[in-house]
Amino acid sequence: MNRTIRCTVNGKKKELSVDIRQSLLEVLREELGLISVKQGCAAGECGACTVLIDNVPIDACLYLAVWADGRSIRTVEGESKNDKLSRVQQAFVDEGAVQCGICTPGFVMAATAFVEKHQGQKVTRNEIRRGLAGNLCRCTGYDTIITAVKKSLDEDFFCYDENSGGRRFRPA
């Protein structure tokens, strides 16, 4: 029951033979080795499998692989450029928004879509919570994640880096 699809994955053009019974999650993990995409609940509740399809966040576990034909897919593996973390990734690091890590790739992708959609806008913590409501985290209590997203959105934000003697720098 295979079909050939053509899509872009993290900026690279791919031609893939996929089974119509496969989810996009299975193809990304098993065929392409993109194991940042986690299967949590497989029911659209936890968001651990969040990837961007044409820059829109979706749950890869509830997305037939054949639907990706002609589309552009982004996973966390493609977010850092030239060994430099993306703005959102750096903010997650700076704020310590990661604990066990299983939800993190999904959160980073949902946050990336949110930040790109709301760039230059003033958003409240509550709006960020609503924007990330499709992702569950059982460790952090969300506060550090919300702060990381807020900082990713704020053009004028300077991070305070304790390790470099209080040097302040602007995140990428």
Next chain:
Amino acid sequence: MFNIKTYKEAGSVKEAIKLLQENPQARLIAGGTDVLVKLHKGKGQFHHLIDIHNIAELDFINLNDGEDLVIGPGTCFSRVEESPLIRKHIPVLSEAICTIGGPQVRNMATIGGNLCNGVPSADSATPLIALNAVLTIEGADGLRQMPLEDFFLGPSRVALKQHEILTAITVTRDNYTGFHGHFYKYAMRNAMDIATIGCSAVCKVEDSVLKDLRLAFGTAAPVPIRCKDTENKVRGRRLSQNLLDVITESVVDDVNPRTSWRAAKDFRLQIITTLAQRVVKKAILNAGGTIH
């Protein structure tokens, strides 16, 4: 891997109807957020799929020549929620939709899928039945229309024949002009949860008189329901606290909630009476009315 036995992709409504006729076991898949979860859980009724995910003619929101608001059932929730036409004319639908699942689910799930799935808790159902929405259904026998309220037959049962497909959801001009509404969903979490009770009120207020009221509840009966007896009792009466108390008292006879693992019947009734008062009051305030 999903346990799909046959899979056909439909490029148009006509093709979908033809494919449905060819395989009586076949079911439609649109956004997939219900169907794929059921398949994952091993439920057998979705082994044969006809994919209507990419049918462009089902994905639209527009005003027709008579200024009726028409929504394509294949439109995903995010697009409906953010549509300027929906926000301008029937904001109560946006209010309801933004409580569904999380953003990832709303980016895939379709409004038609939510209705055709036929669950009593469907969050898009109560605002639409309060707005007297009409469905257009196309099948091998041609086109027909029916009020959304009559579409729900029982839990997960709707008035679609095997060869039929929902092709439009219409709210006519006279059903939104001058009307204001409010939606509230009571659930255990603020996001990613199924409604314990959902409530929509749509009303028209003129000179401190409640000219019209439509009150609808989800998960308050085997299907999403309108509280017609209550509506008839209060239509045309002057706004007052007493009027809200009449609604609270009367609504108990319109609903028929059950005990489930989510909530006991008595608890649901408590929420229903509380929401009847609160949601109608907010709808009246939104319509410019005041309550003394």
